[in-house]
Every structure is written in C-alpha cells, then in structure tokens.
Amino acid sequence: MNRLSRSFAALALASLVLSGVAAQAKEKKPKHKKDQDLSANPLAGVNSKQPDKELYDKAMLALKKGRFDVARLDLQTMLNTYPDSEYRMRAKLAVGDSWFKEGGTAALTQAESEYKDFITFFPNAPEAAEAQMKVGDIYYQQMEKPDRDWNNAQDAEKEYRTMINMFPDSPLIPRAKQKLRDVQEVLAERETQIGLYYGAKDNFPASIARLQTVVDTYPLYSKSDQALLAIGDAYAGEAHAVQMAPGLNGAVRERLRALYEDKAAAAYARVITRYPLAPHVEDARDRLVAMNRPVPEPTDAAIAENDAEQKSMQPIRFTNRALDIIKRGPTVVEAAHVGEPSVEDPKRTLAPDVTKENIALFNDALHEGKPATATTVTPTGPNEPPRSDEPSSVPLAPPTSEGTGVGVTIVNQGNGDASAAPSPNEAVPAGTPGDPNNALVKPVGPTNTVLPPVDKPAEAPDQANDIKPGTGQQQTAAEAAKKKPKADLNEESSSKKKKKKGLGKLNPF
Incomplete structure (x- = not known):
C-alpha cells in the first residue's frame, strides 16, 4: 500500500512540473531574428545606407x-x-579574398592575379601590404615537404622578402618575418639532407657546397650546428683521402693534409662560437681535441643569442610526427621565432668552385718552397716601341757596297772621323781601328770570301733526229732559189685505178 501511494505521488509531481514548463513556454517571448554577424567585414562599423555600401555589406x-x-x-x-x-579599394581587395578563400589551384592562381592587380592600382595604400602578404600565403599553403618539390617554397620566400622590403612600416611585418623563418627552415632542411647524402657517398665537394650554402644563407636554421659539423667532417675526409693517396710525394701529402685539417678545425670551431648551446657542440669539441687543436670559448653575446633561439624552437612531438604523415605540407614547429631572417639571398656555393679551390690548394702544396719561375719576356713587334723589361741589343751596321757583302765590316776610327777611313784599294794595317780584328763588331760569316764556281747543269743527251752543229748541209741562196722538179706521177704507186687514155681504153688488159 505504501509503495502504491508513493508511485502515485511521484506521477502527480511529474505532471505538475510538466504543466509548469509548458506554461513557461507559452509565455516566452518570440525569438527575434539574429543580427547579421559582420565581424569579417572591415567596414561593418560604418553606418551608411548608401547603395554602394549596401552592396559591399x-x-x-x-x-x-x-x-x-x-x-x-x-x-x-x-x-x-x-x-x-x-569603398572601391576594399571591394577590389575582397574579390581576391573570395578566390583565396575558395581554395584550389585554379582559384589560388586567380587570387594571385587579383592581388597583383590591386598592388598595381593602389601601390601606396596600406592594403597593398596586405595584398602582398596574401600572395606569399598562397605559395605557403601549397608548400611541399623538404624532400618533395620545392618551387612553391622558393616562390613563398621570394614573395615574403618582397613584402618586407617594400613595406617595412606595415604592421604585418612581424607575421611576414615568422612566415619567412618557416619557409627558410624547409629550404635549409632540403639542402642539408642533400649535403649529408653526398657526404655519405664520399662526394666531398658536392657535400661542402650544399652545406656551406645552408650555413651562409640560413643562419637561423635549427640544425645549423649539424651542417657545420658535416662540413668539418667532409674536409677531414678529404685529408684522409690525401693521406691514403698512392704515388704522392710525402712532403706534398703532409702539406695538403694540414691544409684540409685547418679547414675542418675552422668549421668545428664555428659550431662552438656561433651555436654554443646546440646539441652538436660536444661533438665539435671532441673532434678538435682529437686533432690536437685548441678549443675556442664562446662569448657571452653568442651564448645569449643562441639561448634565445633554442628557447623559441619547439621540439617535435609524437602528434607532430603523426600529422606529418597525414598532411601535405611540411612541419615547421622547429623553426626559430626570434632573430632576423635573411632577406637577401647571397651567392650560392657550387661544387665546381669547391673543386677549383681544392686544385689551388694542391698547387700551393706542390710548389711550396720552390723558387718562382722566371717570366719570359716577349719581344716587341716591328711597329711597337721598346719596353723597359726587354734586353737591349747592339744594332748591326748595314753592309757596305764594296766587298763581298758577307758579314759586317766596321772601318770607322774610334773618334768617329769618317775622313780617316782608308780607300777600298788600300790595305788596312793591322792594329788600326779599321782592322777587322780590332773592330767593334767583327764580320759575321766565313773568312774565305771567294765564291764557289757556279755549277752548270749536265748536258742533255743527243736526240736521234737532231742535227749536230757543223754536220748539216749548208743551203746557199742560189740553191734555195732553184725550183724543185715536179714528181712523176706515173712512177708513184697508188691503190687507185688509173684512167686509160686514147686507144688504151679499147685494151681490156
């Protein structure tokens, strides 16, 4: 009985509660239409009923x-x-925003075109910095991982650098710098991976070229200490290769090994002085100690700078690695959030340049201690003035008209008096200035001035039909005037049949 009464009481109480809720629902005021949320509209606070403002809203x-x-x-x-x-300027920018928010390759391409047109039409407007910033964001959204296509990352770096250089007073500069740090982290990671691969294949010039580009271009890279350490290892590998090279002179081998070890020690020392709190600092110290090189001490400013960089970098967690497998773009949580990113790309270090440097080092080691080779003096041409470095030559006097014409004979006296010279038919006494033995320039050529006889060519043999001189008959003028008798034609033999004359025509024989 008690149980039944309790159940009835509970039902009655529930009915009263439901009736009260229904009454409150009937008495509740009707819901008004929610006001339009225009928080994304930069002109939402402008109270204007003009038709252009209505269209824009x-x-x-x-x-x-x-x-x-x-x-x-x-x-x-x-x-x-x-x-x-x-409102036309904001409307023009909003057209690009519509394509940007729509997404997709074709829409983003159209958005970039709209933003570039806006910068062309309104270059001095504050919104131009916003348009340039969104151009960089277009390529930032399409970036691939470091081991994939890097064209979008390069374009994003270029656009962010353009934004920082063109609009240095824009309030968007801090955001643009951070985006630039993220992009440079991806590019530096790509170059580092390629450099480490070349180093593993013992292609030291290519490895040094890639890693040196990373160190010079991206100083805020989270693994710059690893890149510098790999540069030192590459130079140490070249020193070991020189040490094991067969057929190389011992002195040259030692000089080359010392030069490469100097470069390796410089790379290890830079790890300690520039990134004193990086993970690979102890490795650099150990390598310097193993090479018997001094270990430098970093300055307080370098320690403070690297400490701020290390604290701004976030470590990669398990969730980041899981998302990296799923998402398309790269993971940039390790990028630094302090420091000035490089806005100008320095000259890249190429492998051929490193190879030329190695050749120069080899030549220096090969020729060290040897005297410098004398440079040969090229004589001047016939129409060029004489140079001071050209050795002087004694001019030779032209040969005189008398004599044989072989060599040169100086007959002038020491005082240059030409009238005292002997005549060509007089004999020159020995010991006089005109003596060839005492001349300033002696005759050149053989002493025998008698010319050899002229060789005659051998006579040709007589021909069969030639008439020797003196043996032929001499035809006088009288004989030449006589006429030659006519030849008897009857006595000449001929193969032609002769015509018969007179009674001979009747004789058949």
Whole structure:
C-alpha cells in the first residue's frame, strides 16, 4: 500500500512540473531574428545606407557564408556601377579574398592575379601590404615537404622578402618575418639532407657546397650546428683521402693534409662560437681535441643569442610526427621565432668552385718552397716601341757596297772621323781601328770570301733526229732559189685505178 501511494505521488509531481514548463513556454517571448554577424567585414562599423555600401555589406555576408560566386557578383556590380565609390579599394581587395578563400589551384592562381592587380592600382595604400602578404600565403599553403618539390617554397620566400622590403612600416611585418623563418627552415632542411647524402657517398665537394650554402644563407636554421659539423667532417675526409693517396710525394701529402685539417678545425670551431648551446657542440669539441687543436670559448653575446633561439624552437612531438604523415605540407614547429631572417639571398656555393679551390690548394702544396719561375719576356713587334723589361741589343751596321757583302765590316776610327777611313784599294794595317780584328763588331760569316764556281747543269743527251752543229748541209741562196722538179706521177704507186687514155681504153688488159 505504501509503495502504491508513493508511485502515485511521484506521477502527480511529474505532471505538475510538466504543466509548469509548458506554461513557461507559452509565455516566452518570440525569438527575434539574429543580427547579421559582420565581424569579417572591415567596414561593418560604418553606418551608411548608401547603395554602394549596401552592396559591399551584402557581398561580405555572402563571402562569410561561403557563397563565393554571389560575393564576386555583388562586388563586380558595385565596381561597375559606382566606379568613384569610396569603398572601391576594399571591394577590389575582397574579390581576391573570395578566390583565396575558395581554395584550389585554379582559384589560388586567380587570387594571385587579383592581388597583383590591386598592388598595381593602389601601390601606396596600406592594403597593398596586405595584398602582398596574401600572395606569399598562397605559395605557403601549397608548400611541399623538404624532400618533395620545392618551387612553391622558393616562390613563398621570394614573395615574403618582397613584402618586407617594400613595406617595412606595415604592421604585418612581424607575421611576414615568422612566415619567412618557416619557409627558410624547409629550404635549409632540403639542402642539408642533400649535403649529408653526398657526404655519405664520399662526394666531398658536392657535400661542402650544399652545406656551406645552408650555413651562409640560413643562419637561423635549427640544425645549423649539424651542417657545420658535416662540413668539418667532409674536409677531414678529404685529408684522409690525401693521406691514403698512392704515388704522392710525402712532403706534398703532409702539406695538403694540414691544409684540409685547418679547414675542418675552422668549421668545428664555428659550431662552438656561433651555436654554443646546440646539441652538436660536444661533438665539435671532441673532434678538435682529437686533432690536437685548441678549443675556442664562446662569448657571452653568442651564448645569449643562441639561448634565445633554442628557447623559441619547439621540439617535435609524437602528434607532430603523426600529422606529418597525414598532411601535405611540411612541419615547421622547429623553426626559430626570434632573430632576423635573411632577406637577401647571397651567392650560392657550387661544387665546381669547391673543386677549383681544392686544385689551388694542391698547387700551393706542390710548389711550396720552390723558387718562382722566371717570366719570359716577349719581344716587341716591328711597329711597337721598346719596353723597359726587354734586353737591349747592339744594332748591326748595314753592309757596305764594296766587298763581298758577307758579314759586317766596321772601318770607322774610334773618334768617329769618317775622313780617316782608308780607300777600298788600300790595305788596312793591322792594329788600326779599321782592322777587322780590332773592330767593334767583327764580320759575321766565313773568312774565305771567294765564291764557289757556279755549277752548270749536265748536258742533255743527243736526240736521234737532231742535227749536230757543223754536220748539216749548208743551203746557199742560189740553191734555195732553184725550183724543185715536179714528181712523176706515173712512177708513184697508188691503190687507185688509173684512167686509160686514147686507144688504151679499147685494151681490156
């Protein structure tokens, strides 16, 4: 009985509660239409009932709800209908925002075109920095991992650098610098991986070129200490290769090994002085001690700078590694958040340049201690003035008209008096200035001035039909005048049949 009464009491209480709730629902005021949220509209606080402002607000509302085609249609209508509107600049930028928010390769390409047009039409407007920033964001969203295509990362770096250089007073500069640090982290990671691969294959020039580019271009890279350590290992590998090279002179081998070890020690020392709190500092110290080289001490400023960089870098967690497998873009949590990123790309270090440097080191080691080779003097041409470094030559006097013409004979006296010279038919006494033995320039050539006889060619043999001189018959003028008798034609033999004359025609024989 008690149990039954308790159940009835509970039912009655529940009915009373339900009736009270229904009464409150009936008495509740009707819900008013929610006000439009225009937080994404930069001109939402402008109270204006002008038609161009109404079109702009309508387009912003459609853009917020994801109706990008409607938003672009309203914005184009406003721009075409009210070309002198005070909202045309924001409307032009909003067209690019509609393509940017729509996403996709084609839409992002169109968004970049719209932003570039906005910068062209309004280069001095504050919104131009925003447009340039979004151009960099377009490529940032399409970045691949470090081991994939790096064209988008390169384009993003270029656009962010352009934004920082063109608009240094923009409030978006801190965000642009951080984006640039993230992009440079990806590019530096790519170059480092390639450099370590070449180092593992003992291709030391290529490895040094890649890693040196990372160290010079991206000083805020989270693994710069590892890149410097790999540079030192590459130079140490070259020193070991020289030590094991067969057929190399011992002195040259030792000099080359010392030069490469100096470069390796410089790379290890830079790890300690520039990144004193990095993970690979102890490895650099151990290598310097093993090479019997002094270990440098970092300055307080370097320690403070590297401490701030290390604290701004976030370590990669398990969730980051899991998301890295799923998502398309790279993981940039290790990028530094302090320091000035490089806004100008220095000259890249190429493998051929490193190879030329190695050749120069080899030549220096090979020729060290040897005297310098004398440079040969090239004589001047016939029409060129004489040089001071050219040795002087004694001019030779032209040969005189008398004599044999072989060599040179100086007959002038020491005082240069030409009248005292003997005549050509007189004999020159020995010991006089005109003596060839005492001349300043002695004759050149053989002493025998008698010319050899001229060799005659051998006579040709007589021909069979030639008439020797003196043996032929001499024809006088009288004989030549006589006429030669006519030849008897009857006595000549001929193969032709002769015609018969007179009675001979009747004789058949």
